[in-house]
Amino acid sequence: MADTIDTAKLALISQGEAYGMLIGLSVVFCGVILLAVKVQKAHLAEDSGKSEMFMVANRTVGRGLTASAVFSSWMWINETVLCASMCYRYGLAVPLWWGSGLCFQIALMAALGVMAKIRVPYAHTSLEVVRMRYGKIGHLIFIVLNLVNNVFGCASMIMTGSQLIHGISNMHYVAATILIPLGVVLYTAVGGLKATFLTDFLHTAIALILIIYFTIAVLTDSHVGGLGGLYDKVVATAADNYIPENYQGSLLTFKSKGAIIWGLILKFGNLALVVMDTAFWQKSFATEVKATVPGYNIAALAVFGIPWGLGTVIGLTARAIHQTPIFPTYPGTLTATEVSSGMVMPYVIKALIGNKGIIGFFFLLFMALTSTISSSMIAVSSILSYDIYKTYMNPKVTDKQLVRVSHLTVVIHGVFITGISIALNYGGANMTWIGYLRPIISCPGILPLIFTLFWSRQTRLAAIVSPILGFFTGLAVWLATTKSMYGHINITTTTNNYPALYAAIASFFSPAIYSVVLSLYKPYTFDWREFLRIELADEAEIHPPSDTSTLNEGSEDETSHNDKAVSGSVKPVSDVEPKATDNDPEKIPENSEQALAASAARVASLSLDDIRHPFDDETLKELHRWLKIAWYMFVGVVLVTFVAWPLPLYRDYIFTKSFFAGWVTVAIIWQFAAFAAVVIYPLYDGRQDIAIGARGVWGSSKKYLGIKKTN
Template identity: 65%
Template sequence: MGAVDYGNITLIPQGTAYGLLIGLAVLFCAVILIAVKLQKVYLEEDSGKSEMFMVANRTVGTGLTASAVFSSWMWINETVNSALNCYRFGLSAPMWYGSALCFQIALMAVMGVLSKIRVPYAHTSLEIVRMRYGHIGHIAFICLNLIQNIFGCSSMILTGSQLIHGISGMHFAAATILVPLGVVVLYTAVGGLKATFLTDFFHTAIALVLILWFTFGVLVHEQIGGLYGLYDKVMALEDRVSGNYAGSLLTIKSKGGIMFGLDLAFGNLALVVMDTAFWQKSFATEVKATVPGYNLAALCIFGVPWALGTVIGLSCRVIHTLPVFPTYPNPFTQDQVLTGFVMPYTIKALLGSGGVVGFFLLMFMALTSTVSSSMIAVSSILSFDVYKTYINPKANDKRVVSISHLAVCFHGVFIAGFSLALNYGGANMNWINYFVPMLTCPGIMPLIFTLTWSRQTRLAAVVAPLLGMGSGIAVWLGATYSMYGVLNMDTTQEQAPAIYGAITALFSPALYSVLISFYKPYVFDWRNFLRIELADEQPISPPSSSPNETESEQETSESDKKQPTASTTPTTDLDNVSSPFDAETLRHLHRWYRIAWITFISILLLTWVLWPLPLYRNWIFNKPFFAGWVTVAIIWQFVAFAGVVVFPLYDGRHAITKGFRGLRGSIQSALRK
């Protein structure tokens, strides 16, 4: 089975698509190469060193952190899927989409600042696992993390290639190969993590400008007629949605909408917690930047699916039977909807070919940002957690960076081939979204316990995810067969079985871990994490787990009263290890840790309980309430632009000024010669 035939509908010429894809790749390669050169010469930031390549020397500020996290979480699936599910279930779906994205990033703020407290020199989440559980646990979580990155990255490429194929006629195999093997491989291999931070900022700025254009352009089009016009036209539709109150698209009481939100909340959590890229971004931040950077991104991300998805999804419902729609006079098929053509077809109908070019640019921004982030994560796993740990423990800094470059290129080739296999297998965006959680969610709770619960044993950490994965798949397939009587591509992407499977895969490992940990219990001493050193220091071996170990918070030890550098001498004497932070810095970190928990709980309660549940009743939005709803959503987009585009420029003004002055001085010196 190959890619779906969309009836030879093309929105832009194939040559234009090739030109855009290759031209944008060359442009961003040039931009990143210049940025790498400037930061090396004028800011003394050398991506040829592993600390810089993997964790950006741990110097990234709040603004750039927020922009990078926002960009990494603004997947092409997010923009396309929010419109798709608004079309299917009504305006509740984009709201639930935003709610799920917010709390997931807020949770990562909690884990990020806790990792700074307990594992200040970590480079990857897997390094933390190795220090606690040794090689067996390390290898198990390497597999879990690679599964997450491979399926997460391939789902982006799958979605992008099918959209490119559908809107331009470019063969999906060509699109699948060009995306990861073009700009992403080159600028990631050369620039490292700081390079992705810088390009994430440019991606975010361009993407938000395009999103604002799409939102306003569609809303004010004569076929839509503004806020009131859109409301009147949706109310006049004869379309009825099964499971919605009165079948209306303008109600929060939607069975399909809330089930979509629950599946997204539970299933997509692995895309943050199990993605080493999000951990690396937190390791790369300054001490004071982790919590505000991640939480700023968490708040800003809400506006993307909420406003864009609502306007595009409802507008598509209004025009999908009109002559202006690309499929007219043929119907807009279920396959086309589930593959993600709600957004590009609506943009073509209302904004013309220029809008489609803008959509293509948005796809490029989202794809290169998320895929490059995945490549840095995988390269760090292969170079640091595999090569330096098991193949060449004595590898120097230069060698590790070289392996990282090779790993990026290898991952680009591999992920292109894997995405092609999914394409030829007939997978679409919807099926991937429902399938992946069964494989990626089982490691979440054991990984969180690794940093938060000192009594989780090595056996529990290794076995619990495997049992959880088996349980999730069994529940998913069993529920599907029980409800629909057959297992195939269509039935296995139904909502209810996927939710049951995702919830089982997420939470059952916590139960398994607690039960297994009762067998030969022990208490882990958190000070062992302080034995992890900088990448260019002499490697050390993980500690042996002893039932006699006792828990000890490093902030209560006498060593916290000083600020040493990393030791280059391996030691097993925990009394001789100390945090690199002084007592004052540790107090600030613990204060940020409390703030992170308060923010996470507040966001969770606000976006899942206090705001939406009172609206989950037998009520259809009236015109003023609908107008206010969409207006606030659009305002949120502007707030996002200020938070992750304008603020990073202000926050990084000193580095920008320093780089500009250095460049100006070099130009003036050259002109005088």
């Protein structure tokens, strides 16, 4: 295979150990989630056999679990493994730019999520919103954009994971690629979105413990010598670690052209991965009204410290020891392929912590991979089942059939994504090249999608055409710039900073220009109340007049158990239905299809003035208040992490020993704060549900044991 790692000199762990851990962890996590799903159904009245629970977790997820789930979904391999490699390549400026490139998109998504609750309160996916406004063609265009974004993002993570597993154990790429998503398919298909929330929490807890351990263990190792020792070793080896585009070639300066360009490319790509990923929208739909903004912003602040602390310590340590006998590649040097494939971190861990460290790294790798894959599977499953199957293939599908289709599409996506990952492996791609390509593919739909919720004058033509033109604009800029600067086009020449940056900028901004021009060409103003008309029609399908109890066809027990979400729950819009449609059974058609048709006709006959928002005035005021808070938070995050903090450091300055010590110390403190925010706080926030579940399990256990004793 071209452009791969020479595994003959590696073998950090044996193939048997790698197979055992990969299969064993999949089985354990699958078992834990299946047990949790059973407890939820038995004692918390949360049945993943209902579509509303499977797709949006009954819209009752609290702040703590939301923060943990969003943090976990955004803690990709890139934030740990690749950040260390890029710090090795460009110096300590990369981890901070990386952290700033993660948190602002989550803060933006908090605002988008609240606006979606205001505009389209019953939505299951972001694509529903597009269909409501732009019709079939616009819906299909954004389905393709979302699927490509999800598939590409998920496949690139599996590809990266398989390359790392191959690199540390010599396990075959194909075997690793097949085994990585296997367990995730099983528990996601059974548990749905709430299962991914629960596994996200477990992933987050384990991964953060390992991240903190690796950071401190590496830093305090005798071969490093703490903060002062690391600084001294980096300074002592400065001549051998000269970085051409850094100030004085130093690793310890923030003035690095390569780092800032990489940071900009990362920001565009990561923004696309959030806004164009239906998984993040689904998590916002699944939250309580009071939980969206706090949960997302807790995650935004917490995730900042992960690449900053871990990437700085691991990347600089690699530079300090990569030419010493303890390093796995010695007496050879790290190749560009090994750096691009993320092997810097496992090499450092093997050198300083040994085999137990590599086992821990394997656990961290598994946590990051499966968290990403599970959220992607639910997102793609919702698109295939709800936006394609229910909308175009079987509009009269029942709730039970829809859940069955969702299970099937999880499996189909798992198989498909495995094939794409294998193809990327054999094509010679690596995570760096994928990071450059992803913005070009995913960015064109960002601004048209945001306009869908915030700009009433974007027309159907503009929404359909502008993403397509934006993609071809970005692709043309990428290839043309590569050809102009390097003479020919291949994976090597396209893995360069400047063409990728110019292409990302073109892909992101050009659709906004196209959209505005096309919208002004033939102006039209959309009435936001139209969203609620289609909402009512959708409600009529889920909840026909003969059954007006709940959205999810739930029992009274389920309704009573969700009292914690009353302030954000959707209240029936009974005042918009004609008087003739009261609950007199003689006036309700006996045939369900006739009932649905009658409900749809009533909704279609309503004037916009007669349509009322399903949220009461108090809830709407609260949502608008949270929307203001979300925008203030977003602007604050951007100003601090893009301007006030990093730009004053972009000057002719090399960190002093004391400044470097303070820099890394704050980064490590941030890691502990993240652990408190997304691991400890969710336990406190969900203490009531945990107590109810624990009491239920204990009662069932006592009952079971009592029966056993009498026999």
